[in-house]
Amino acid sequence: MNINENRLQDIDIQKLIQEKKEKRKVLKKLEKLVPVFLFLAAVVSVLTTFGIVFTLLSEAFTFFSDVPIKDFLFNTDWKPWSGSFGVLPLITGTLLITLIAIIVALPIGLSAAIFLSEYASDKTRRIIKPILEVLAGIPTVVYGFFALTFVTPILQSLLPDVKIFNALSAGIVVGIMIVPMIASLSEDAMSAVPASLREGALGLGSTRFEVAMKVVLPAAFSGIVASVVLAISRAIGETMIVTIAAGQSPNFTFDPTSSIQTLTSFIVQGTSGDTAYGSTIYYSVYAVGITLFVFTLLMNLFAQYIARKFREEY
Amino acid sequence: MVNLTQLRENNSNIEVATKENVFEVSNLNLWYGEDQALYDINMNMGKNEITAIIGPSGCGKSTFIKTLNRMVELVPSVKTSGTIKYKDSNIFDPKFAVEDLRTQVGMVFQKPNPFPKSIYDNVAYGAKIHGIKKKKDLDIIVEKSLRDAAIWDEVKDRLKENAYSLSGGQQQRLCIARCLAIEPDVILMDEPTSALDPISTLKLEELVQNLKEKYSIVIVTHNMQQAARVSDKTAFFLNGEIVEFSNTDVLFSNPEDKRTEDYITGRFG
Amino acid sequence: MALQTGEKSTKRMKNRIRKNKLFHTLFFGATALSLVILAMLFYRIISQGAGNLSWDFIKNFPAPYPDRAGIYAGLVGSLLLIAIVAVVSITIGVATAIYLEEYAKKNKLTSFIQSNIQNLAGVPSIVFGLLGLTFFVYILNFDFSLLSGGLTMSLLVLPIIVVAAQEAIRSVPNDLKEASYGMGATKWQTVLRVVIPAALPGMITGSILALSRAIGETAPLLVVGAATAIYALPDSIFGSYTAMPIQIYSWISKPGDEWPVVAATGIIILLIVLLIMNTIAALIRNKFQRRN
Numbered sequence: 001m002n003i004n005e006n007r008l009q010d011i012d013i014q015k016l017i018q019e020k021k022e023k024r025k026v027l028k029k030l031e032k033l034v035p036v037f038l039f040l041a042a043v044v045s046v047l048t049t050f051g052i053v054f055t056l057l058s059e060a061f062t063f064f065s066d067v068p069i070k071d072f073l074f075n076t077d078w079k080p081w082s083g084s085f086g087v088l089p090l091i092t093g094t095l096l097i098t099l100i101a102i103i104v105a106l107p108i109g110l111s112a113a114i115f116l117s118e119y120a121s122d123k124t125r126r127i128i129k130p131i132l133e134v135l136a137g138i139p140t141v142v143y144g145f146f147a148l149t150f151v152t153p154i155l156q157s158l159l160p161d162v163k164i165f166n167a168l169s170a171g172i173v174v175g176i177m178i179v180p181m182i183a184s185l186s187e188d189a190m191s192a193v194p195a196s197l198r199e200g201a202l203g204l205g206s207t208r209f210e211v212a213m214k215v216v217l218p219a220a221f222s223g224i225v226a227s228v229v230l231a232i233s234r235a236i237g238e239t240m241i242v243t244i245a246a247g248q249s250p251n252f253t254f255d256p257t258s259s260i261q262t263l264t265s266f267i268v269q270g271t272s273g274d275t276a277y278g279s280t281i282y283y284s285v286y287a288v289g290i291t292l293f294v295f296t297l298l299m300n301l302f303a304q305y306i307a308r309k310f311r312e313e314y
Numbered sequence: 315m316v317n318l319t320q321l322r323e324n325n326s327n328i329e330v331a332t333k334e335n336v337f338e339v340s341n342l343n344l345w346y347g348e349d350q351a352l353y354d355i356n357m358n359m360g361k362n363e364i365t366a367i368i369g370p371s372g373c374g375k376s377t378f379i380k381t382l383n384r385m386v387e388l389v390p391s392v393k394t395s396g397t398i399k400y401k402d403s404n405i406f407d408p409k410f411a412v413e414d415l416r417t418q419v420g421m422v423f424q425k426p427n428p429f430p431k432s433i434y435d436n437v438a439y440g441a442k443i444h445g446i447k448k449k450k451d452l453d454i455i456v457e458k459s460l461r462d463a464a465i466w467d468e469v470k471d472r473l474k475e476n477a478y479s480l481s482g483g484q485q486q487r488l489c490i491a492r493c494l495a496i497e498p499d500v501i502l503m504d505e506p507t508s509a510l511d512p513i514s515t516l517k518l519e520e521l522v523q524n525l526k527e528k529y530s531i532v533i534v535t536h537n538m539q540q541a542a543r544v545s546d547k548t549a550f551f552l553n554g555e556i557v558e559f560s561n562t563d564v565l566f567s568n569p570e571d572k573r574t575e576d577y578i579t580g581r582f583g
Numbered sequence: 584m585a586l587q588t589g590e591k592s593t594k595r596m597k598n599r600i601r602k603n604k605l606f607h608t609l610f611f612g613a614t615a616l617s618l619v620i621l622a623m624l625f626y627r628i629i630s631q632g633a634g635n636l637s638w639d640f641i642k643n644f645p646a647p648y649p650d651r652a653g654i655y656a657g658l659v660g661s662l663l664l665i666a667i668v669a670v671v672s673i674t675i676g677v678a679t680a681i682y683l684e685e686y687a688k689k690n691k692l693t694s695f696i697q698s699n700i701q702n703l704a705g706v707p708s709i710v711f712g713l714l715g716l717t718f719f720v721y722i723l724n725f726d727f728s729l730l731s732g733g734l735t736m737s738l739l740v741l742p743i744i745v746v747a748a749q750e751a752i753r754s755v756p757n758d759l760k761e762a763s764y765g766m767g768a769t770k771w772q773t774v775l776r777v778v779i780p781a782a783l784p785g786m787i788t789g790s791i792l793a794l795s796r797a798i799g800e801t802a803p804l805l806v807v808g809a810a811t812a813i814y815a816l817p818d819s820i821f822g823s824y825t826a827m828p829i830q831i832y833s834w835i836s837k838p839g840d841e842w843p844v845v846a847a848t849g850i851i852i853l854l855i856v857l858l859i860m861n862t863i864a865a866l867i868r869n870k871f872q873r874r875n
Contacts, residue, residue, distance in 0.1 A: 011451060011454050011455065011458070012497075013441065013446075013455060013495070013497040014418075014444050014496070014497050016441075016444075016451065017417060017441075017444040017446070017496060020444055020445030020446060021444075023443075024444070024445050027662070028769065031769055031770075031771045034686075034770075034771045035686045037678065038678050038679070038681055038682035038686055039682055039687075040688075041674070041678030041679045041682060042678070042679040042682045042683060042687075042696050043696075044679070044741070045679060045696065045699060045700050045741055045742065045745065046695075046696055046699050048703060048714070048738050048741070049699050049702065049703055051714050051718055052706065052710060052711070052713075052714045054667035055713065055714055055717040055718060056710070056713065059717065076708075077794065107613065108613045108616060108617055109608045111609060111612075111613030111614065112610070112613055112614040112617060114610050114751075115607075115611055115613070115614045116614070119607055119611070120659050121612060128618070129616060131618055131621065132617065134621065135617060135620075135621050135775065137792075137795065137796075137799075137857065137861065138624070138799070138854075139798075139799025139800070139801065139828055139853060139857075140799070140801065140802075141799070141801045141828045141831050141832050141835070141850075142624070142628070142799075142831075142850050142854070143624075143855070144832075144835065145628075145831070145835050145843075145846055145850060146624050146627065146628075148629075148835065149627075149843050150623070150624075150627050153736075173348070173874045176617070176620055178592055179617050183617075190588075199808045207599050207600060207602070207603035208603055208607070209599075209602055209603040209606045209607070210599065210603070212606075217532060230705070233705055236707070237706075237707025237708070237710070237810075238707075239682075239707070239708065239709045239801075239802035240801045240802055240828075240832070243802075244832070244835055244836075245397055249762055264707065264709050264802070266807050267712070267713065267806065268709070268802065268806070269711050271712070271713075271716060271805070271808075272805070273804045277721070285713070286713060286717075289709075291708075292707060292710065293707075293710050294708065296705060296706065296707055296710075297702070297705075297706075299705075300701075300702055300705035301702075303705075304698070304701065304702075344794065354845065383765065385761060385764060385765060388760075388761070388764065390688075390689065413768070413769055414765040415767075416764065416765055416766060416767035417766070417767035420765065420766065421765035423758055423761060423762065423765070425758060427756070427758035427759055427762045429759060429762065429763075429777060429781075430759075430780070430781060431780075439763070439766065439776070440766040440767070442769045442776075443763075443766065443767070443769075443772045443776065444767065454748075489762070492762070492766070493765075496766060496767070553588070575638075
């Protein structure tokens with residue numbers, strides 16, 4: 001070995017560190033500012049929420065100085081271009097879509113969740129879960145296209161009453177869109193059920209189906225409910241599928257074959273090019289927006305409340 | 315700067331050297347929230363000595379060693395009372411920056427915890443954070459630390475490789491090298507061999523004894539033979555208190571307290 | 584007597600096993616159904632749109648005639664939007680995550696910020712559009728510009744990035760941080776040199792997934808005024824713009840048999856871009872997992 005021992009002995013590290021320490025004092029002072037900047041970044045998300053609530057409220061407030069809040073909530077006529085602003089048709093339209101979506105998504109989503117958590121092998125799960133993720137990652141405009149050009153013609157050939165733009169087709173496809181959400185969140189809840197509970201029941205001679213129904217589902221119940229509530233909230237807020245496939249006709253009806261309008265698709269219509277800034281229609285968009293916001297917020301808070309209770313159980 | 319001739323002089327004069335203390339702990343109490351973990355600890359640790367701390371799990375030995383460089387405060391609910399003097403200043407004094415304390419009191423942990431970086435970058439880390447940037451200085455520091463940690467010959471041709479490619483024992487010696495790279499006065503070792511195989515453990519013990527020439531060492535261990543083999547003094551902790559603290563050979567051959575005797579003869583623990 | 588119950592119970596046992604099999608099939612069938620739907624969706628779009636796919640389609644601006652319409656303006660617009668979203672939302676999102684995980688004290692304010700982020704993630708995207716319309720378009724007077732669209736989208740994906748970055752930071756082993764602190768490193772040095780490098784793969788994966796969400800979003804862009812027919816690229820961040828999903832939406836809305844074909848071709852391009860982004864995210868994730 002031909003290293004020079006002196007070379008190694010020549011350096012006094014603590015002395016070097018002490019020398020640099022003076023310089024680093026300035027840096028250390030600057031470091032005190034770091035949490036301030038980081039905090040400011042964190043405040044952006046809070047400001048966003050305040051911004052949403054504030055803009056919706058203030059613009060809606062202007063709207064309600066034009067249109068009495070009573071008329072908005074209870075009139076059954078939504079014809080903004082002829083001055084009637086009864087939001088009920090938009091709400092029934094939204095609820096109709098949501099109802100159809102849940103009827104489609106609940107059995108498929110829950111079955112998939114039970115299959116994945118109780119029956120599927122690890123390998124199967126590793127194949128199916130990413131595919132569900134793909135389903136969840138498809139842009140809603142693509143689903144809208146699928147509803148209009150594929151699902152609607154099929155429905156029309158089965159039920160001649162179905163209009164080109166109809167609630168049924170949009171609702172079914174919204175349902176398909178939220179299947180992955182129900183499936184993966186419910187599966188999480190079911191997988192969180194301790195294996196010991198399952199093994200106990202299997203050890204007593206129960207079949208997998210009995211274990212799923214009598215042990216896993218009850219134990220994961222609140223988690224499953226939370227996932228469904230979140231999915232409902234997604235369905236209520238879904239915009240593109242309904243805008244493309246359900247039409248723009250605010251009919252006060254629960255007939256799934258007819259064309260309807262939802263809260264979200266009116267917002268698209270009301271903010272499109274031909275609405276003048278400052279007109280009553282412009283402000284009505286915000287009144288509809290806050291209605292939508294309240295619906296989804298309540299759903300989300302409800303889901304969080306259930307999920308929190310669920311976490312305490314184990 | 316410690317140079318070798320000076321060291322030899324110091325060693326010939328060992329009586330004097332041992333009287334100098336690096337740590338003087340007085341009336342130290344510590345709580346995690348409401349739970350008290352350490353009760354009225356009083357002990358001194360000598361310069362260039364190896365002080366071992368033994369005791370059953372949960373006795374507070376790990377908490378105690380982490381108090382010496384205030385790492386224990388990473389748990390937010392920790393409260394302390396009493397003083398720990400490091401070279402005449404109280405480490406709990408608000409004027410004593412915790413970064414300065416840790417620059418002089420290094421630590422080696424239970425599990426080897428190299429960074430997911432190259433071997434070179436692991437060892438250079440300490441120097442870099444303290445502002446040493448020149449490649450020439452860093453090269454010297456890295457080589458010197460790896461030599462002192464007795465791992466240079468094994469890694470000198472693979473300094474750019476990821477530290478995770480080393481074996482567990484090598485990783486722990488790398489962590490010691492990383493600690494030596496800022497030449498602390500004191501090295502705290504928290505059960506440094508608990509995750510290692512017997513051969514790596516022996517190598518590490520040998521290394522620890524060699525390091526004593528330059529450094530003061532406090533080592534927590536669950537292994538009594540290890541304490542007996544490497545240390546000069548040993549403290550026996552039980553339920554957050556010091557039961558007995560004396561020269562290692564005395565403590566193991568002739569313990570004063572019945573509980574110490576029960577523990578070292580394997581009746582509990 | 585004993586024999587009777589024995590027979591009875593064997594019979595019941597058989598029933599139970601049959602029931603189990605039946606439901607196993609049903610559950611599997613439902614799962615398979617969603618896969619079949621996915622396959623149909625892809626098949627439908629590819630069979631409709633692939634024939635129209637050409638370099639001209641990628642290079643052309645939108646046109647009033649289906650055979651000349653292309654997605655160039657949308658593709659470039661989407662990429663420009665994503666660039667703005669990436670800069671704004673990753674910076675703010677990662678900083679928020681670092682604040683919440685490493686600096687914030689456990690108090691009411693912190694848990695408020697945290698639950699606020701959770702709630703924000705559940706707000707419908709079109710509501711973000713309304714915020715953008717009032718705040719960016721009218722109050723800040725950015726008009727219907729690329730900047731308005733980009734900032735609106737940034738706020739929309741911010742919660743996704745924060746949550747992903749938080750998870751990535753939380754997964755950095757504590758003993759690495761201890762090693763850094765143990766050598767006298769300050770908090771920021773530890774964050775910068777240990778936490779962020781170790782959390783980087785997770786942060787990148789999460790960010791790419793968030794950006795791919797942004798690239799497919801349509802509704803908020805409609806509200807903040809992305810143009811549906813545009814014949815030039817935006818000359819600055821204050822220029823008007825369009826994006827791929829907006830183009831696709833406008834083609835879907837046109838009457839006639841040929842426009843759906845153009846829309847399907849546009850969807851193919853959109854899905855290819857998404858596929859590329861997701862593949863990159865998956866590659867980073869896999870590379871990282873193998874190393875551990």
